[in-house]
Amino acid sequence: MAITGALLFLYVVAHALANLKIFFGPDALDGYGHWLRTLAQPAFGYGGLLWVARAVLLAALVLHVTAAAQLARRARKARPVGYAHRATVQGSYPARTMRWGGVLLLLFVVYHVLDITTGTLNPHGVPGEDYRNVVADFQRWPVVVAYTAAILALGLHLWHGVWSALQSLGSTLAARRAARIAALAASVSICAAFLSVPFAVLTGVLR
Amino acid sequence: MKLTLKVWRQPGPDAPGRLVGYPVDDLTPDMSFLELLDVLNQRLILAGEDPVAFDHDCREGICGACGVVVNGRPHGPQRATTACQLHLRAFRDGDTITVEPWRAGAFPIVRDLVVDRGALDRIVQAGGYVTAPTGSAPDAHAVPVPKADADTAFEAAACIGCGACVAACPNGSAMLFTAAKATHLGVLPQGQPERATRAESMLAAHDELGFGGCTNTGECTAACPKGIPLTTIARLNHDILRA
Numbered sequence: 001m002a003i004t005g006a007l008l009f010l011y012v013v014a015h016a017l018a019n020l021k022i023f024f025g026p027d028a029l030d031g032y033g034h035w036l037r038t039l040a041q042p043a044f045g046y047g048g049l050l051w052v053a054r055a056v057l058l059a060a061l062v063l064h065v066t067a068a069a070q071l072a073r074r075a076r077k078a079r080p081v082g083y084a085h086r087a088t089v090q091g092s093y094p095a096r097t098m099r100w101g102g103v104l105l106l107l108f109v110v111y112h113v114l115d116i117t118t119g120t121l122n123p124h125g126v127p128g129e130d131y132r133n134v135v136a137d138f139q140r141w142p143v144v145v146a147y148t149a150a151i152l153a154l155g156l157h158l159w160h161g162v163w164s165a166l167q168s169l170g171s172t173l174a175a176r177r178a179a180r181i182a183a184l185a186a187s188v189s190i191c192a193a194f195l196s197v198p199f200a201v202l203t204g205v206l207r
Numbered sequence: 208m209k210l211t212l213k214v215w216r217q218p219g220p221d222a223p224g225r226l227v228g229y230p231v232d233d234l235t236p237d238m239s240f241l242e243l244l245d246v247l248n249q250r251l252i253l254a255g256e257d258p259v260a261f262d263h264d265c266r267e268g269i270c271g272a273c274g275v276v277v278n279g280r281p282h283g284p285q286r287a288t289t290a291c292q293l294h295l296r297a298f299r300d301g302d303t304i305t306v307e308p309w310r311a312g313a314f315p316i317v318r319d320l321v322v323d324r325g326a327l328d329r330i331v332q333a334g335g336y337v338t339a340p341t342g343s344a345p346d347a348h349a350v351p352v353p354k355a356d357a358d359t360a361f362e363a364a365a366c367i368g369c370g371a372c373v374a375a376c377p378n379g380s381a382m383l384f385t386a387a388k389a390t391h392l393g394v395l396p397q398g399q400p401e402r403a404t405r406a407e408s409m410l411a412a413h414d415e416l417g418f419g420g421c422t423n424t425g426e427c428t429a430a431c432p433k434g435i436p437l438t439t440i441a442r443l444n445h446d447i448l449r450a
């Protein structure tokens with residue numbers, strides 16, 4: 001769980017940073033998309049390495065979801081009869097949203113790939129014109145609302161996930177104490193980076 | 208003071224159970240929660256009914272025998288307090304209170320509110336001890352122990368094995384108990400040699416007994432009458448990684 005999660009986390013960090021290229025204009029973002037496809041081109045061909053990365057990410061995602069399903073199944077077996085009176089959450093809220101929040105994220109990733117990668121659900125939907133595709137998306141407020149909800153779910157998911165992984169893999173006690181704050185700081189920064197794009201489009205900063 | 212109890216009644220391990228309502232009056236706020244059950248049982252006996260079975264022994268918060276889920280919270284609403292040390296002033300006159308047994312597949316119900324917590328003993332039997340006979344207690348300063356280690360060991364050793372952590376955990380995990388029982392030995396000199404293997408075999412037993420997997424939700428610490436911290440679990444994970 002922690003290892004596949006860490007891989008997905010690193011991907012999300014790289015993705016959040018790469019998105020900021022949109023503020024440097026269409027050429028920067030579209031050029032970045034093109035550059036991703038030319039990486040190690042002699043060895044893998046055009047877009048070859050991208051497919052390798054996609055395969056690794058997909059494998060990580062499948063293993064991540066499998067591990068989550070196993071944990072959920074164990075939990076159900078460990079408490080076959082539930083409580084009649086369910087108390088309010090005493091521990092951590094982000095921890096309690098991991099399962100349903102994770103399902104939400106999975107649905108978002110499917111939508112996101114259909115929107116941005118294949119262009120199927122995108123109002124512009126021209127491959128290679130990432131800038132125009134993204135701007136066309138976020139000029140519609142329902143897209144921004146759905147997107148914002150997904151990013152906030154991602155933030156909660158990462159907050160607990162990163163902290164919990166550090167608890168499981170943590171080295172020193174001091175590192176574990178710092179982990180809660182580090183995880184929160186990382187999640188807030190990632191949310192801010194992802195959300196800056198739709199709101200820049202909505203407010204007309206990007207057009 | 209008057210309270211209405213909704214108590215889980217189940218005549219035997221395989222018999223079906225249900226919540227039964229009992230109004231109880233003439234209570235005082237300084238009665239303990241177990242005394243409330245005593246009062247109820249006196250009346251049930253006088254009326255010729257079966258008393259409610261519940262576990263208890265020391266009634267001073269140190270043995271770990273008592274434990275019922277009160278309004279969804281193991282040992283009731285007060286933090287770091289066992290059910291026997293919980294007083295009725297924690298409730299309001301006229302409240303309706305739901306009383307259920309610990310709910311876990313690994314804790315089969317014996318009767319009413321009594322569950323079999325033998326699974327916790329199995330976890331300790333899997334390695335929660337020091338193998339080599341160490342004789343009688345050594346002189347106080349014969350084995351030097353840093354103060355910080357002594358404090359950590361003592362904090363973990365405060366676990367009374369009540370099982371509230373399991374009852375509270377949404378995953379039905381006994382990780383806090385297991386971590387406490389591994390830590391109170393692991394940080395002391397006598398427990399060092401078997402530290403990693405102890406953690407590993409105790410966790411293996413934990414999983415085999417059907418407890419759920421820990422996802423660091425923190426419900427256990429919130430329910431623990433001895434306030435065993437969540438970092439105890441982090442230390443267990445650390446020991447397991449070293450194994």
Ligand code: HEM
Pocket residue numbers: 012015019032033034036054105109112113116117130134151154193194195197198
């Ligand atoms: C401001 C926020 C975001 C923007 C503007 C954005 C934009 C993009 C773009 C342009 C691509 C395609 C890159 C290319 O092929 O050239 C992409 C791919 C992808 N994004 Fe996002 N994205 C955002 C947030 C997210 C989030 C939060 C997630 C996941 C939790 C995510 C998951 C993915 C995945 C899995 C891909 C890869 C699809 C593939 O190439 O097969 N994205 N995104």
Ligand code: SF4
Pocket residue numbers: 365366367368369370371372373383384387427430431432433434435
């Ligand atoms: S860790 Fe706390 S809640 Fe769990 S058995 Fe020990 S004393 Fe009870």
Ligand code: FES
Pocket residue numbers: 262263264265266267268269270271272273274289290291292
């Ligand atoms: S009866 Fe001993 S701890 Fe409550």
